[in-house]
Amino acid sequence: MRTRNKLLHCALALAIGTALSGPFTANAMDASDAPDLITIDSLTNLYGPVEFDHAMHADLADCALCHHHTTGIPAQDPNCLRCHATSGEADTVACADCHTADRFNKDYLESLDDPMLYHVDKPGLKGAYHINCIGCHVEVGAPSGCQDCHVMNDSGQQMFKTGDYAPDPQDHNNGGH
Amino acid sequence: MKKTVSRRAFLKGGLAGTVAATTLLNSKSSEAAGSFEGYPEGMGVLVDLTRCVGCRSCEAACNLEQGLPEPAKPFDDYSVFDEIKHGEKRRTDETRYTVVNSYDVPGMEHPLFRKVQCNHCQEPACLTSCFVNAYTKTPEGAVIYNSKVCVGCRTCMVACPFYIPTFKYSSAFDPKIMKCIFCYDTRLKDGLPPACVEACPQEALTFGKRSDMIEAGRQRIKMNPDKYVDHIYGEHEVGGTAWMYLSSAPFDKVGFDTHVPKEPILNSVKDFLSIVPMVLTIWPGLFVGFHLLATRKDAAKKIEEEKKEVKS
Numbered sequence: 001m002r003t004r005n006k007l008l009h010c011a012l013a014l015a016i017g018t019a020l021s022g023p024f025t026a027n028a029m030d031a032s033d034a035p036d037l038i039t040i041d042s043l044t045n046l047y048g049p050v051e052f053d054h055a056m057h058a059d060l061a062d063c064a065l066c067h068h069h070t071t072g073i074p075a076q077d078p079n080c081l082r083c084h085a086t087s088g089e090a091d092t093v094a095c096a097d098c099h100t101a102d103r104f105n106k107d108y109l110e111s112l113d114d115p116m117l118y119h120v121d122k123p124g125l126k127g128a129y130h131i132n133c134i135g136c137h138v139e140v141g142a143p144s145g146c147q148d149c150h151v152m153n154d155s156g157q158q159m160f161k162t163g164d165y166a167p168d169p170q171d172h173n174n175g176g177h
Numbered sequence: 178m179k180k181t182v183s184r185r186a187f188l189k190g191g192l193a194g195t196v197a198a199t200t201l202l203n204s205k206s207s208e209a210a211g212s213f214e215g216y217p218e219g220m221g222v223l224v225d226l227t228r229c230v231g232c233r234s235c236e237a238a239c240n241l242e243q244g245l246p247e248p249a250k251p252f253d254d255y256s257v258f259d260e261i262k263h264g265e266k267r268r269t270d271e272t273r274y275t276v277v278n279s280y281d282v283p284g285m286e287h288p289l290f291r292k293v294q295c296n297h298c299q300e301p302a303c304l305t306s307c308f309v310n311a312y313t314k315t316p317e318g319a320v321i322y323n324s325k326v327c328v329g330c331r332t333c334m335v336a337c338p339f340y341i342p343t344f345k346y347s348s349a350f351d352p353k354i355m356k357c358i359f360c361y362d363t364r365l366k367d368g369l370p371p372a373c374v375e376a377c378p379q380e381a382l383t384f385g386k387r388s389d390m391i392e393a394g395r396q397r398i399k400m401n402p403d404k405y406v407d408h409i410y411g412e413h414e415v416g417g418t419a420w421m422y423l424s425s426a427p428f429d430k431v432g433f434d435t436h437v438p439k440e441p442i443l444n445s446v447k448d449f450l451s452i453v454p455m456v457l458t459i460w461p462g463l464f465v466g467f468h469l470l471a472t473r474k475d476a477a478k479k480i481e482e483e484k485k486e487v488k489s
Contacts, residue, residue: 079400104375104384106368112389121393127380134230134379138287146232146253146378160237162251172249 029071029089031058042101042125046156050149066132067093083118099128215299219318220365221387221419222374223394224292226431227404228381231258231277231290238376239275239294242360246272258288266432269293271345274357275373282426289424291431292382294373295320295341295357296411297419302442306336311354317366318387318419319359327353338415338437359419387419394423416441 034054041049057066062073069075072089092098100108103124112120123131137144146152157163237252239245250257258279260267266278275294282289297320304312304320311327314320322342329352333342342356360371369375370384383393394409410428411421414437422433429435438445 103380104370109385109389112385120389121383121396123380126378130230130378131228131380144230152253159241160233160252161240161248162253166251167247167249169249171247 029063029073029093031055031063034058034093040129042096042129043150044153046152046159047150048153061136065136070098095128096125099123099125101125103127215387215417216314216316216318217388218316219299219387219419220359220384221297221318221390221421222371223383223385223390223409224420224422225381225383225397226289226291226422226424226426228379229277229290229292230379230381231255231279231288232378233257233277234376234378235292235373235382236273236275236277238372239357240273242363242372243274245274248272267293269341269356270343271347271355274355278432280426280431282430285426289426289431291422291433292373293339293432294420295359296339297357297359298415298441299417299419300415300441300443302336302338302415303333303342305441305443306332308332315361315366317359317361319361319365321358321361322354322356324351324353329353336442338434338442387417387421390421394421397423413439415439416444 031054036053036055038052038054039049040052062076063071064073064076067073068077068080069084069087070090070093075081075084099122101124102108103126111117122128133149134144136142143149152160152163154164158165161167233252233255236248240248240252257267258277267276269276275292277290277292279288279290297314297318299314301312301314301320304314307327308330309326309328311323312320312333313323329344331342331344331354333354334340334344342354345352345355359365360369364371374382374384383390385393391409391412394412398405398407398409404425406424406427408428409421409423410433411418416439422428424431424433427435
């Protein structure tokens with residue numbers, strides 16, 4: 001009875017899966033599957049959220065440029081291709097699901113000791129965003145200053161001693177050491 | 178028959194005696210001081226100059242975490258990269274444990290940025306030069322400093338091959354050495370990364386076990402042989418440091434001292450220094466003994482003469 005139920009479930013899942021993937025994008029996601037605008041708010045302790053225009057960026061580049069092998073489109077990085085040339089669409093394509101926000105957490109660092117794991121040097125979420133975004137932005141001449149993407153909020157200004165918290169030049173005008 | 182001992186032979190004998198005593202008494206401890214490969218579980222940071230964009234977030238985070246004085250310019254002011262003092266770029270001092278400097282490398286479109294802070298040597302010269310043991314290399318990898326025992330001699334500042342320890346000259350009543358301590362008190366001892374690493378948006382600073390950081394560095398070089406210079410600065414320099422660097426330009430072009438020895442600074446003076454305490458403790462006794470032996474007959478004669486004088 002149990003096995004029969006399981007089989008039924010599998011068949012149902014397969015049917016739905018086939019129905020969802022269109023005839024031309026067999027086994028691969030499409031940019032239209034993703035929201036047009038994505039709010040990135042993982043650094044809101046220092047900066048305002050970033051409204052990321054996913055639709056615009058999807059027009060400019062292949063999915064694989066940012067999403068590696070996860071969308072089912074072959075990866076561009078030869079390192080990824082060593083294992084993922086035919087691995088198909090992943091369960092998730094969201095950056096945060098693979099790139100951990102707590103990159104240097106003790107438990108996470110210990111989990112990297114697994115000899116079967118090739119992703120030992122995988123950047124955390126913040127690193128992944130910035131390395132990917134800034135790398136490309138510099139290359140194509142798009143804005144690449146910190147505050148071109150996210151404007152510093154009050155606590156950010158406090159940490160960077162800028163804006164309302166900027167040092168008074170008079171205090172540091174003694175010219176000595 | 179009288180045997181005369183020349184001054185040279187006398188000194189030679191003394192030296193031989195000292196060396197023999199040193200070897201006999203000190204064989205165990207000198208063996209232990211042979212080489213220290215570092216704590217196996219020590220943490221480290223891999224700094225990838227190709228990733229750094231010079232945002233100075235690490236400087237801001239350090240200032241906040243360590244409660245350092247207000248900077249002269251905001252941390253988002255990039256004119257600091259043009260500052261030159263005494264012909265040198267910015268360096269760490271009592272108000273800043275870390276600075277980022279910019280380097281224009283010929284043939285490169287963008288400048289490279291190099292972060293400066295304590296490299297937390299495996300066998301630190303500051304520690305070995307300190308005669309009151311104010312420095313400690315913790316098993317977590319940090320080189321920390323205890324101001325309570327420091328006498329302010331500043332030998333560590335001379336000993337450090339990277340010019341990192343600085344002196345708090347501004348305080349007449351609480352002068353002390355100021356340097357990066359790997360955020361040991363507030364973070365590292367609890368297994369957390371230092372504040373600068375956490376603040377870095379580009380993950381130009383990668384934190385992990387030192388041995389893993391070497392692996393990661395090698396992997397990056399292997400995967401991108403055209404991008405990186407085939408060298409991890411700090412893997413072997415001065416016997417190894419906890420903070421290590423990858424660069425796309427030759428290291429001497431981006432402010433690194435490539436002439437530092439590949440072994441701990443201590444090794445250049447260890448043999449000499451191990452004899453110093455022996456010389457100081459054994460030689461006085463030894464030579465006083467020689468002197469007494471050599472003058473024994475004279476002294477005995479003198480006493481006899483004195484006795485004779487008293488009798489007569």
